[in-house]
Amino acid sequence: MEKFSKDWRNDIYDVFKNIGISLVSHIPDAGHTPLIDLCEKDNNIDVVTLTTEEEGVGLSCGAWAGGKKSALLMQSSGVGNCINALALPNICRIPFLTIVSMRGEWGEFIPWQVPMGLGTPKVLEAMDVKIFRVDYKDEVGDTVNAAANFAFNTRKSAAVLLSQKMIGAKQFKNG
């Protein structure tokens, strides 16, 4: 059954199109790859590959000042890179939306992913970012939609945390 259902990344892409997101920045994570591909194929979405996730915060804010809605895609480790940058949307009340693929929480193979995985919700809360967690594929679209509306309608920061259980833990094989 599963393989016939529409991929949940398509649901995120549909929300992006519905609310008019025209700029997507990212440091890739495997969980986001199909979504990045969809955005890259879309002539009306500008895709910017960053060198560190914090750049995506400033980029989004500058784009909003110029009239564009955007989203930052990153894995949970990237949230740690963004902490001080999050002061910018916070103090200027600039809408900021990020979609975070969680690592280090369910079936994780790499122990190095665990500290920031555990720290991600705490860090976001510390910087006044509202968290929208999603654990089930059929709730992805609604959750991203709610987060985007929260960000753009109330001029606040919102993070969607895509649970690792839902994404499926990446499998590593030695040799």
Next chain:
Amino acid sequence: MIIRRDFVNKLLEDRKDNLRVVSGIGTSTWDLMSTGDEKNNFGFIGAMGQALPFALGLSISQPDKKILLITGDGDTLMSLGSLATIANHPVSNLTVIVLDNESYVETGSQPTATAGKTNLELIAKGSGIENTYTIFERTDDYKVLKTIYEEDGPSLVVVKCKAESTPLIFPHSFDGVTAINRFKDTM
């Protein structure tokens, strides 16, 4: 050595309507505010390292405006990766001016890496920004104006200037919401 406040004032003296100016944290914001209370300006007073990506986002979303970022060597050193991002997502309407006084003047004039072996123009070039140069004298003012208004960007100009603290000229409001709303309304 260039006196930065005079330089910035001269550069923005007869500014055109299509110019939007962003300044980075530190002396650059006080320099920009010294040119007058102008709705077409937005000055960072925090979020060090965020002015470069902010200017890129603004340039992408406002392709018909000329975007000028005026910032310090310290602020630029905190976001060197953004030079690569700018180079690889090129925006022809963006000029970055680095007021390189080789120090963190705002915090007590401690030397930065550019007081040592580091050359920001070479870093920008190596990052892939093609239009880069360094000026040491005020006789090159006209060249910088041409870069801002006429040349295809992204461009980065390093302005070697004197390390001295200058009077703090505050923006119209320290409140970020007031400042960004005012700026956004000019787009």
